[in-house]
Amino acid sequence: xxxxxxxxxxxxxxxxGPPHRRAHTSARDLERYSGxxxxxxxxxxxxxxxxxxxxxxxxxxxxxxxxxxxxSTFPPASFAAQMTRIAQESSAEALQYxxxxxxxxxxxxxxxxxxxxxxxxxxxxxxxxxxxxxxIDLITKTLVDPGDPVICExxxxxxxxxxxxxxxxxxxxxxxxxxxxxVDELEALLDRLEADGRRPKFIYSVPSFQNPAGxxxxxxxxxxxxxxxxDRELLVLEDNPYGLLRYEGDPLPPLYQLDGGxxxxxxxxxxxxxxxxxxxxxxxxxxxxxxxxxLGKQAADLCTSTLTQYFVSEYFDEGRWxxxxxxxxxxYRSRRDxxxxxxxxxxxxxxxxxxxxxxxxxxxxxPDYIDTADLLAKALRDDVAFVPxxxxxxxxxxxxxxxxxxxxxxxxxIREGVRRIGKVVWDQVALYETITGEHRIPRxxxxxxxxxxEAEGAASNDSAEVLPLRRRDGER
Amino acid sequence: MKAAVLAGxxxxxxxxxxxxxxxxxxxLASLGHDVVAVDPGADLVRRxxxxxxxxxxxxxxxxxxEDGTVQELVEIxxxxxxxxxIAACVRSMDKVVSKHALRAAGIPTPDWVAFNAxxxxxxxxxxxxxxxxxxxGFPLVVKPARQGSSLGVEFAPSRAExxxxxxxxxxxxxxxxxxxxxxxxxxxxxxxxxxxxPIVEAIPKQEDFFNFEAxxxxxxxxxxxxxxxxPDETAAVHEAARRTWxxxxxxxxxxxDLMLGGPDAAQEVRGxxxxxxxxxPGLTDTSLLPQAAEAAGLSFEELCARxxxxxxxxxxxxxxxx
Numbered sequence: 096x097x098x099x100x101x102x103x104x105x106x107x108x109x110x111x112g113p114p115h116r117r118a119h120t121s122a123r124d125l126e127r128y129s130g131x132x133x134x135x136x137x138x139x140x141x142x143x144x145x146x147x148x149x150x151x152x153x154x155x156x157x158x159x160x161x162x163x164x165x166x167s168t169f170p171p172a173s174f175a176a177q178m179t180r181i182a183q184e185s186s187a188e189a190l191q192y193x194x195x196x197x198x199x200x201x202x203x204x205x206x207x208x209x210x211x212x213x214x215x216x217x218x219x220x221x222x223x224x225x226x227x228x229x230x231i232d233l234i235t236k237t238l239v240d241p242g243d244p245v246i247c248e249x250x251x252x253x254x255x256x257x258x259x260x261x262x263x264x265x266x267x268x269x270x271x272x273x274x275x276x277x278v279d280e281l282e283a284l285l286d287r288l289e290a291d292g293r294r295p296k297f298i299y300s301v302p303s304f305q306n307p308a309g310x311x312x313x314x315x316x317x318x319x320x321x322x323x324x325x326d327r328e329l330l331v332l333e334d335n336p337y338g339l340l341r342y343e344g345d346p347l348p349p350l351y352q353l354d355g356g357x358x359x360x361x362x363x364x365x366x367x368x369x370x371x372x373x374x375x376x377x378x379x380x381x382x383x384x385x386x387x388x389x390l391g392k393q394a395a396d397l398c399t400s401t402l403t404q405y406f407v408s409e410y411f412d413e414g415r416w417x418x419x420x421x422x423x424x425x426x427y428r429s430r431r432d433x434x435x436x437x438x439x440x441x442x443x444x445x446x447x448x449x450x451x452x453x454x455x456x457x458x459x460x461x462p463d464y465i466d467t468a469d470l471l472a473k474a475l476r477d478d479v480a481f482v483p484x485x486x487x488x489x490x491x492x493x494x495x496x497x498x499x500x501x502x503x504x505x506x507x508x509i510r511e512g513v514r515r516i517g518k519v520v521w522d523q524v525a526l527y528e529t530i531t532g533e534h535r536i537p538r539x540x541x542x543x544x545x546x547x548x549e550a551e552g553a554a555s556n557d558s559a560e561v562l563p564l565r566r567r568d569g570e571r
Numbered sequence: 572m573k574a575a576v577l578a579g580x581x582x583x584x585x586x587x588x589x590x591x592x593x594x595x596x597x598x599l600a601s602l603g604h605d606v607v608a609v610d611p612g613a614d615l616v617r618r619x620x621x622x623x624x625x626x627x628x629x630x631x632x633x634x635x636x637e638d639g640t641v642q643e644l645v646e647i648x649x650x651x652x653x654x655x656x657i658a659a660c661v662r663s664m665d666k667v668v669s670k671h672a673l674r675a676a677g678i679p680t681p682d683w684v685a686f687n688a689x690x691x692x693x694x695x696x697x698x699x700x701x702x703x704x705x706x707x708g709f710p711l712v713v714k715p716a717r718q719g720s721s722l723g724v725e726f727a728p729s730r731a732e733x734x735x736x737x738x739x740x741x742x743x744x745x746x747x748x749x750x751x752x753x754x755x756x757x758x759x760x761x762x763x764x765x766x767x768x769p770i771v772e773a774i775p776k777q778e779d780f781f782n783f784e785a786x787x788x789x790x791x792x793x794x795x796x797x798x799x800x801x802p803d804e805t806a807a808v809h810e811a812a813r814r815t816w817x818x819x820x821x822x823x824x825x826x827x828d829l830m831l832g833g834p835d836a837a838q839e840v841r842g843x844x845x846x847x848x849x850x851x852p853g854l855t856d857t858s859l860l861p862q863a864a865e866a867a868g869l870s871f872e873e874l875c876a877r878x879x880x881x882x883x884x885x886x887x888x889x890x891x892x893x
Contacts, residue, residue: 149585149586149589150581150583150585150586153581464734464735464738465738466735466739469723469738469739469740469742469743470742472583472722472723472742472743473742473743475583519742522688523738523741523742525692526688526691526692526737526738526741527734527735527738529691529692529697530691530697530700530733530734530737530738531697531734532697
């Protein structure tokens with residue numbers, strides 16, 4: 096039933112029929128396909144977590160599990176104006192393939208972002224990538240043979256684990272404290288590997304406001320890390336998505352700046368300072384490495400979206416990008432404060448957590464008898480979600496920790512979400528103590544007639560609100 | 572004919588349910604039915620009333636969809652639905668209830684003790700752990716009473732691991748079982764209208780011993796169907812499954828999971844030991860019942876057609892066992 100506007104000019108436009116989906120895969124088919132899988136595919140793991148995460152998409156769930164920046168405050172009018180300008184002035188080019196390395200104009204924007212952290216790379220050292228994630232993939236693809244050691248922080252960015260796995264890297268994780276990666280432990284690990292005649296290809300680090308731990312590598316350790324890389328001729332892969340999202344304190348120099356770009360490969364992204372939807376990131380590497388990485392990029396996708404590169408150029412030409420980051424940091428700072436405040440209020444004092452000076456995440460650690468993957472199941476019954484800590488390790492550690500995101504939810508949601516998680520943690524702590532007979536901590540019961548508990552701690556049983564829910568400072 | 576496929580829901584097995592549901596939708600569509608997919612939520616009754624399907628295909632797993640809740644609603648609306656009726660769902664979902672029924676009927680099931688969180692919190696249940704451990708031995712299996720897909724199933728190799736295993740299992744349900752471990756082969760028997768299909772054996776890769784993730788991933792658990800069993804063993808396993816089906820009053824289709832205690836298993840748990848009944852077994856690419864049906868020469872479409880026929884032929888409001 097065509098309306099008047101669909102008259103004679105469009106006579107019979109073929110419409111797609113109903114999806115002709117294959118009926119099903121038989122068990123035999125599965126066997127057949129699985130016989131074709133590469134060895135590296137066999138080690139790629141999906142997870143039960145992913146199934147549990149299917150529930151977090153329901154609207155009633157408060158998800159502190161994501162890593163989403165808040166894109167709701169980006170002005171639609173400005174977006175529309177920029178895209179219109181592109182359509183009017185550069186339509187053909189913006190719809191065309193572009194150079195594999197990325198447009199020079201994009202590289203100027205990247206140089207502007209890096210200059211804000213006191214770095215000034217040669218434009219020829221920059222490769223524009225499809226998000227920072229592709230850069231991790233390309234570098235690993237370029238450097239790692241199956242079985243090669245790769246070193247990263249423990250915990251590390253959960254999205255890096257499957258990359259290292261898919262290239263069959265032998266992933267080693269170095270513990271962290273409030274000052275980031277323990278470089279003394281890194282050196283010990285390097286010595287052990289060297290004694291075994293093994294040479295790690297690179298050390299992956301998120302030095303500022305680390306995902307997921309929220310901690311920042313101190314200046315001393317930054318200097319030492321760069322020295323280690325130089326002395327041992329190893330590469331450091333510095334992933335710095337959050338450097339400009341600092342809520343307090345003085346900025347620290349990126350490793351790339353300290354090293355001058357000889358042994359440090361730098362990864363950046365527009366995802367957290369503008370939009371993850373445009374899938375635009377970059378890496379800076381020394382020319383011999385870059386040459387190979389560019390070939391890898393060519394094989395992977397020829398070039399990064401030209402359309403979004405045009406968008407970024409237009410956006411930077413407007414000259415308000417720093418202002419926008421300023422507004423984001425204001426929003427995130429309040430959300431972080433709300434989360435820290437709620438943790439203080441609702442988590443038991445057997446829990447400890449980091450206090451990030453920037454970025455998007457808080458890392459909380461519970462007593463070791465609580466497995467946070469199981470806890471997630473219980474939390475989901477109360478409509479709240481987080482990322483279980485084991486996702487941030489390649490070796491099953493981290494099972495009593497969790498990552499909490501504060502950028503993707505508003506303050507009320509954060510408070511309520513943390514309150515709900517706190518409740519299930521309390522439940523499990525109390526249960527464990529009942530089972531083992533360790534009544535160390537009285538429950539915050541609203542029961543005034545609990546005389547038996549008085550002896551244990553007179554100050555602790557007034558009510559849930561005044562319980563001294565102190566945080567244990569991990570290292571300090 | 573118009574069929575509503577219920578898949579999704581808010582149980583922890585939502586992901587599995589959606590995968591089962593998608594396959595069922597495709598199969599029913601290729602059989603020429605008019606298919607609507609419904610993800611049950613607050614609007615479930617309204618949607619079913621609006622759609623008025625001729626049959627409801629329930630592809631929901633876990634509490635809510637497999638425990639009689641949804642079945643009750645659909646029955647009130649007087650729409651035929653697939654799988655077991657309300658009473659069988661109630662009895663199957665809760666392992667404590669089904670194990671009591673099994674024991675009373677003389678169908679072998681591993682010895683167990685069940686507790687809820689309140690027993691620990693308010694009644695000092697922890698003080699009985701020593702006796703329980705003496706009675707059931709180690710390793711001890713700890714599992715939530717109402718949860719499918721091995722979620723929350725923990726193994727406690729010794730005393731020290733028991734409290735942690737209890738806390739983990741109690742994350743999934745307020746009631747848990749401590750069960751005697753059966754050393755043996757892991758078997759599943761799908762039944763269609765009370766008739767057992769070929770037996771499936773799950774052979775986990777060593778490090779994935781009874782792991783939820785391994786169940787749903789290609790290549791991490793090897794499935795053999797029909798399982799390589801002698802005629803006597805096959806008959807004994809089929810018999811246990813059939814009796815369980817009848818005892819719980821299953822209808823349509825269901826799956827009985829068992830262990831076949833080997834010669835090195837404890838004396839009490841040799842031979843077939845029924846662990847649990849799944850009133851709505853998984854129908855994903857890697858699920859066991861479809862594999863068993865295939866081994867019996869029944870394609871997935873034929874399986875779905877049969878399940879729908881059984882739903883339609885069932886007398887209305889037939890929640891009571893035959």
